[in-house]
Amino acid sequence: MSRYDSYSQETLDEAVREEMARQAADINNNGRAAQIAFLNAGYEPQQSPQQSGSKELGPVTVREWQKASHDLAVAKDWWQEAYEPSEGTFDQAVVLSMLGTKLLLVCSELCEAFEEYRDNRLDVWWEIPGIGKVFESDVLETLVAEEMVALEKALRRDIIDRDLDWAGSFTDRTEVLGHIKAHYKPEGLGIEMADAVIRIGDLAGILTRVGIRIDLQELMTLKHTYNMTRPSRHGGKNA
Numbered sequence: 001m002s003r004y005d006s007y008s009q010e011t012l013d014e015a016v017r018e019e020m021a022r023q024a025a026d027i028n029n030n031g032r033a034a035q036i037a038f039l040n041a042g043y044e045p046q047q048s049p050q051q052s053g054s055k056e057l058g059p060v061t062v063r064e065w066q067k068a069s070h071d072l073a074v075a076k077d078w079w080q081e082a083y084e085p086s087e088g089t090f091d092q093a094v095v096l097s098m099l100g101t102k103l104l105l106v107c108s109e110l111c112e113a114f115e116e117y118r119d120n121r122l123d124v125w126w127e128i129p130g131i132g133k134v135f136e137s138d139v140l141e142t143l144v145a146e147e148m149v150a151l152e153k154a155l156r157r158d159i160i161d162r163d164l165d166w167a168g169s170f171t172d173r174t175e176v177l178g179h180i181k182a183h184y185k186p187e188g189l190g191i192e193m194a195d196a197v198i199r200i201g202d203l204a205g206i207l208t209r210v211g212i213r214i215d216l217q218e219l220m221t222l223k224h225t226y227n228m229t230r231p232s233r234h235g236g237k238n239a
Helices: 009-030 032-040 062-075 092-118 136-142 145-162 173-183 189-209 216-227
Strands: 125-128 132-135
Touching: 062 189, 062 216, 092 189, 125 145, 132 136, 136 173, 145 173, 189 216
Parallel strands: none
Antiparallel strands: 125 132
């Protein structure tokens, strides 16, 4: 039984119409300037919060994440095959020739997410030399005192081996976790899902750059608004 069964269809239809009108107003009235800025941005690399002096931790909106994901991919040379140095632009034909492989790489991230789920690695984890897999929840809650001592010793050894920056002490669990987050590659179900989203943002960014406009924030709103009008399970689909 649907949780909406107690409502009349007329009531539901009216609620959907009101929500669609509200979201449309948001797009038309509040989002237009942002959309124009998005089109005219030219994808100059964004400043980091540290460079700009901002207290924000990073991108916030879908549109900002799309730009940040693409900027970083360009900076790391993932689109160098399509770059025309003499023109200072990217070749649309080359980008489109790469698109199939790039889309499959999104699928590969979801396959990796499935493997994390299959192996019950639902939490974020890191591979620590001399220790093995260390999960975020373990560092914050589960590890007993002796295990925390062993982890801290392993981290100190790795600090020396890799000449890492280090404040000099681990006063509590959150400080240990902060050091791990700063210096080790994160893994886990959610990380692989995030990787898929990052790749999608990059693809939307490069396509927009070469003249095929994809504003994920606008398109997600458009599709979500339509989905609100659809019946339960979109008409009885199994999945």
